[in-house]
Amino acid sequence: MSDTAEAAPAAPAGPAPGPTRAQGVTERLRRPRTYAVLAGSLLLLALPFYLDRFWLQAGLFAMAAAIGAIGLNMLTGATGQLSMGHAFFLAVGAYGYCVLAGESSTENGHTLTGLGLPTWLAAVLAVLLAGAAGGLFSPIAGRLRGAYLGIATLALIFIGQHVLFNAGSLTGGYNGRAVPPLSLFGFTFDDTELVVAAVPFGSSEKLWYAGLAALLLSALFARGVLRGRPGRAMNAIRDHRIAAGVMGVPVARYRAGVFVLSSMYAGLAGVLLALVFQRTVPEYFGMILSLEYLAMIVIGGLGSVAGAVIGAAFVSLLPQVFTHYSDSLPLVSAPGTGGLAPGEASRYLYGAAVVAVVLFLPGGLARLGLARTKKPKAPKKPGLPKQPAAPMQPAAPKNPGEKS
Amino acid sequence: MTTSLELLLGGLSIGSVYALIALGFVVIFKATEVVNFAHASLLLAGGYVTAVLHDDIGFWPALLVGIAGAASVGAAIEFFVMRRYRGSDHSVLAIVTIGVDILLITELTRRMGTDVLALGDPWGNEVVSIGGVTLAQTRIAAFLAAGLLITVFLLAFRYTSWGVSMRAAAENPQTAALMGIKLGRVSLAAWAVAGALAAVAALFLTVFPTPGLERATSLAALKAFPAAILGGLDSTTGALAGGLIVGVTESFATGYQSDLSFLGRGIGDLAPYLVMVAVLLIRPAGLFGTKELARV
Numbered sequence: 125m126s127d128t129a130e131a132a133p134a135a136p137a138g139p140a141p142g143p144t145r146a147q148g149v150t151e152r153l154r155r156p157r158t159y160a161v162l163a164g165s166l167l168l169l170a171l172p173f174y175l176d177r178f179w180l181q182a183g184l185f186a187m188a189a190a191i192g193a194i195g196l197n198m199l200t201g202a203t204g205q206l207s208m209g210h211a212f213f214l215a216v217g218a219y220g221y222c223v224l225a226g227e228s229s230t231e232n233g234h235t236l237t238g239l240g241l242p243t244w245l246a247a248v249l250a251v252l253l254a255g256a257a258g259g260l261f262s263p264i265a266g267r268l269r270g271a272y273l274g275i276a277t278l279a280l281i282f283i284g285q286h287v288l289f290n291a292g293s294l295t296g297g298y299n300g301r302a303v304p305p306l307s308l309f310g311f312t313f314d315d316t317e318l319v320v321a322a323v324p325f326g327s328s329e330k331l332w333y334a335g336l337a338a339l340l341l342s343a344l345f346a347r348g349v350l351r352g353r354p355g356r357a358m359n360a361i362r363d364h365r366i367a368a369g370v371m372g373v374p375v376a377r378y379r380a381g382v383f384v385l386s387s388m389y390a391g392l393a394g395v396l397l398a399l400v401f402q403r404t405v406p407e408y409f410g411m412i413l414s415l416e417y418l419a420m421i422v423i424g425g426l427g428s429v430a431g432a433v434i435g436a437a438f439v440s441l442l443p444q445v446f447t448h449y450s451d452s453l454p455l456v457s458a459p460g461t462g463g464l465a466p467g468e469a470s471r472y473l474y475g476a477a478v479v480a481v482v483l484f485l486p487g488g489l490a491r492l493g494l495a496r497t498k499k500p501k502a503p504k505k506p507g508l509p510k511q512p513a514a515p516m517q518p519a520a521p522k523n524p525g526e527k528s
Numbered sequence: 529m530t531t532s533l534e535l536l537l538g539g540l541s542i543g544s545v546y547a548l549i550a551l552g553f554v555v556i557f558k559a560t561e562v563v564n565f566a567h568a569s570l571l572l573a574g575g576y577v578t579a580v581l582h583d584d585i586g587f588w589p590a591l592l593v594g595i596a597g598a599a600s601v602g603a604a605i606e607f608f609v610m611r612r613y614r615g616s617d618h619s620v621l622a623i624v625t626i627g628v629d630i631l632l633i634t635e636l637t638r639r640m641g642t643d644v645l646a647l648g649d650p651w652g653n654e655v656v657s658i659g660g661v662t663l664a665q666t667r668i669a670a671f672l673a674a675g676l677l678i679t680v681f682l683l684a685f686r687y688t689s690w691g692v693s694m695r696a697a698a699e700n701p702q703t704a705a706l707m708g709i710k711l712g713r714v715s716l717a718a719w720a721v722a723g724a725l726a727a728v729a730a731l732f733l734t735v736f737p738t739p740g741l742e743r744a745t746s747l748a749a750l751k752a753f754p755a756a757i758l759g760g761l762d763s764t765t766g767a768l769a770g771g772l773i774v775g776v777t778e779s780f781a782t783g784y785q786s787d788l789s790f791l792g793r794g795i796g797d798l799a800p801y802l803v804m805v806a807v808l809l810i811r812p813a814g815l816f817g818t819k820e821l822a823r824v
Contacts, residue, residue: 204619220786222785265806267812271563275757276808278750279801290792415630421690422623471634478627482620 168336172329180328180402182444188396190436193420194346194429200418201426202350205273205380206363209280210417214252215288215409217394218303222251222404225304234355236301237293241307247395249347256288258384266380269365281411288406295374302407303398306334313399313455327402335396339433346429346449349385354385359427391470416440419474423481427490434489438477445527530616530660533772535783541667543775544674548729548754550759551678552768554723557761558698559718565621567726568749568793569632573732574598574727575647575741576636582648589650595727601632606716637743643739652802670732677728681721682764698715699763746795751778754804760817769815774800 152158172180192214199205214270225246226238241249258265264276288295305327306313313330349355360368361375369375398404416439424435446466464472481488551572556564564570578594585593605628613621651665654721685691696704697714705711726749733748735742755774759766772789782796 126634132689136788200619200623206619206622264808271622272757274565274619274760275753276804278753279767279805282798282801286792286794286798289794300546318726415626416625418626422627426620468634471630475627475630475634478630479609479624480617482624482627483609486615501595 129266147217147521167509169333177326177328178444178448180332182441184328184331184335184396185444186437186440188393188400189417189420189440190304190339190433191396192393193340193387193392193417193424193432193436194342195393196417197421197424197427197429197432198346198349198358198389199386199423201380201431202355202362202380203358204271205268205271205379205383206271206419207277207383207386208274208411208414208420209261209277209284210386210390211282211409211411211413212277212280213257213390214255214394214397214413215284215406216257216387216400216402217250217391218404218409219288219295219301219394220391221246221395221398222301224249227302227304235293236296242310242469243304250395251388251391254394255384255388258387259380260381261387262383265383266376269379275337278411281414284409285406288379295404295406298406300403303402304402305402306331308334310354321403328400331396331399335400340394343429343433346389350427350429354378364393419478421488422476423477423488425490428490431488431490432441436491439470439474442473443467446470531783532780533661534663535779537661537663537778538667539779540772541663541671541674541775542732542779543755543772544671544678545729545732545771546752546755546774547768547771548674548677548725548732549585549749551757551764552725553682553752554695554759554761554764554767555718556715556722557756559694560606560610560621560715561618562625563618563761564625564630564722564778565622565626566632567752568746569629569636569724570598570723571730571749572603572604572636572725572741572746573632575730575745576640578731579645579647579734579741581647587650587800588650591727591731594730595724598723598727598730600723602719602721602726603716606620606719607708610715610719611712626671633746636765639744640741644742645734646740647731647734648729650734650751651735656763664733664736666735666737669734671819672730677725678768681725694718712779735785751800754800758804758807760814762818763816765797766814766816773803777803784796817824 126143171183175183192210196207196210199207221243223237224239225243226236227240228238229236239246261277261280268276269518288296311330315328334462350358357368357373357378360371360373361378365375409455420435420439422435423438424433425431443466446469456496539558540568549567553564554569556562566691573595576594577597578590581593581644582590584590609624609628610621611679613624615687619645649666651669655662656668657663677787685694688691693704693709694717695715696707696709704714720815729749729752730741731746737746738748748820752771752776755770756767757770758773759768759770777799785793785795788795812816
């Protein structure tokens with residue numbers, strides 16, 4: 125599971141041996157990857173002009189999921205800390221935005237409290253709020269490791285659900301509450317129609333660009349974190365906690381810090397989700413959502429930004445594809461007609477994908493492309509060829525307790 | 529006074545059922561160092577088999593088949609999935625069990641739909657009154673059965689050669705393997721035992737006063753996770769203590785719900801998790817768990 129093979133070639137970042145800037149640019153222009161990225165981004169920018177609302181929503185949904193998955197991947201993939209509580213932080217982001225930006229009103233018999241802040245400020249504060257919620261959990265997040273933390277964070281889901289259903293004046297209870305549309309520099313992302321190049325732009329089209337920008341920024345930031353000094357420290361904690369501590373990595377502080385960072389990512393994903401749904405309901409932020417996020421990062425590839433994005437697209441687009449094409453797909457049928465409902469079908473598929481990827485494709489879908497370009501070196505290292513329980517394993521730790 | 533005594537006894541009874549689930553969970557962790565997130569679905573599988581069969585072949589045979597079924601599902605997970613993993617990171621294996629859990633739960637809930645299945649137990653909704661304290665028969669049966677199973681298990685763990693090999697493998701897999709203990713067989717047995725215990729627990733989670741086996745049963749089974757972790761994941765004593773603590777807390781929180789109404793509805797379901805968080809804040813390794821630092 126280690127990323128050392130991938131990280132090693134990038135290591136000499138010192139000024140002396142590195143190529144000059146101009147050389148770097150020409151080098152990049154020669155690589156086919158540059159053009160693929162360019163074409164991909166042009167395609168993403170052009171999509172709102174061609175797709176209908178259903179697919180745009182699905183895409184936005186995938187973008188929000190990708191942001192959340194990047195955060196979780198930093199925690200679980202890069203630092204080795206399992207979290208089942210991601211849904212809770214998504215909820216904090218989504219509801220935080222609603223409370224901060226919404227006006228006080230009465231809806232379905234509930235008196236809703238709202239602070240009525242400017243929406244952009246509310247979005248930023250909601251992300252910080254999610255971070256603060258992660259910080260409150262840090263006494264536990266800093267001290268527990270791996271799967272222990274996974275069980276401990278189960279508590280967050282249940283606490284979250286309890287609060288969402290009971291704190292009616294903040295959350296609107298069972299029926300949820302409406303989400304005020306985001307407005308940025310006087311531009312509102314709502315359904316007032318705006319015609320761009322003969323295409324009517326509703327909320328999905330407008331939000332599409334906001335979502336892309338948010339995803340790009342969070343992906344770049346995460347890449348910076350993972351490739352830099354903190355990323356090395358995180359991987360060291362994952363691979364050998366004690367060795368990391370001996371080398372001077374403050375293990376507990378890093379664990380807590382990554383937990384806070386990942387909950388902020390979840391908060392941002394929550395804000396975006398709320399904006400897309402235009403209504404937040406408590407049921408959505410349950411255990412299944414947390415499992416979905418874990419499935420995303422495993423399927424895409426643990427520990428990398430690209431993996432999180434690929435996995436998020438896979439897991440969140442799958443039900444939409446099944447829903448849309450349920451007539452023409454074998455086995456799948458519309459909900460309530462007796463056959464396999466689209467949601468169930470996709471759950472089977474990604475449940476099986478999680479198992480299959482871990483067993484047969486360590487590194488996830490993101491490695492598929494990498495393995496080809498990097499020749500035999502890269503794929504060999506992560507999957508240890510030996511059985512973990514082989515009696516004569518030279519590198520095996522002396523004590524049975526020290527396995528993580 | 530009688531209310532609190534009733535609540536205490538009821539809590540101990542349901543707590544012993546949680547202890548049963550948590551024990552299986554701890555056994556898997558001790559033998560293979562894998563945190564099994566698919567445990568709730570193992571339980572659901574056992575309960576489902578019993579519920580489907582009890583009409584045709586009677587309750588006791590159906591229960592036996594259910595136990596055997598859950599045990600073989602557990603063994604199958606170990607044999608077809610866990611054993612194929614070639615890496616050494618046990619957190620990743622925990623994630624695999626999440627994948628397995630998604631598959632099993634989806635399949636079982638799809639079969640069950642929105643039905644509430646009865647398990648056909650012989651106790652029904654009869655109650656026993658002793659000195660003013662009223663207890664459901666099912667609760668007494670649960671306490672006795674769980675106590676018996678746990679005793680048998682702990683004795684076997686302590687004195688049989690199976691138990692010795694299990695403990696040796698947990699202590700040091702390399703040495704145990706050199707001593708001729710077949711590690712594969714040990715972990716297979718651990719998964720099977722855990723499945724069987726979970727199937728018994730499924731019976732007692734779904735009898736009176738709960739309506740029956742339904743989708744939400746897996747949520748009830750999840751309460752064994754806080755039980756296991758607050759006792760300490762690598763301690764069988766911890767699993768027992770944790771189960772009882774969780775059961776009693778839940779019972780009291782539900783019983784005195786009207787006095788706790790400022791905390792919102794359904795605080796009883798939340799109580800186990802709050803206790804777990806409180807314990808983890810003070811003792812990160814759980815009440816009886818080996819301290820993390822001591823394991824270096």
